[in-house]
Amino acid sequence: MWDILKKENLKKGGLFAAGVAFGTAGIKVLSSKDAKKVYTGCTAAALRAKDCVMKTATTVQENAEDILAEAKQVNEKRDAEKAAAVEEE
Template identity: 70%
Template sequence: MFYDCLKEIGWKKFGIFAAGVAFGTAGIKILSSKDAKKAYTQGTAAVLRAKECVMKTATTIQENAEDIYEEAKSINEARAAEEEAEMCEEETAEKACQEEAVTE
């Protein structure tokens, strides 16, 4: 009867399970070793350096964008002042023409 139970066990599945347990146990030992810790530390340090580089670049881009925005505002203000001056000149010339027409 015991022998019949052993025949019904899927040895392939059992072998896969046993290999998984062995690999998992070995994997935990490998992941918690000093060499692995050194690799994690080096990887983290590289990520921190990359973050610092990205932040510097982002700050530079932001500063440049602020400069561009301020220059664009001053250009638009100057253009608006020129247009206003032109409109005043046109109005003045128009009034002068009307006054001439009235006096004639």
């Protein structure tokens, strides 16, 4: 029963109490008005970054569609020239 008062157990209890105190203080800091301003700023920056990435992705997709269309035209022209060459023979 008196094991509770041993130095090791008191140290563990003290560490636990300190952890609870720091955890409570941490929650208060994270939920403060200043922290909310930081969260808002970070979220706004993330949204701006998302918009930039989406614009770039759209541009790349449009360029890929143009390249595909031009490649199809090149192949059609080549096939037509090949067919004309076969007819001449």
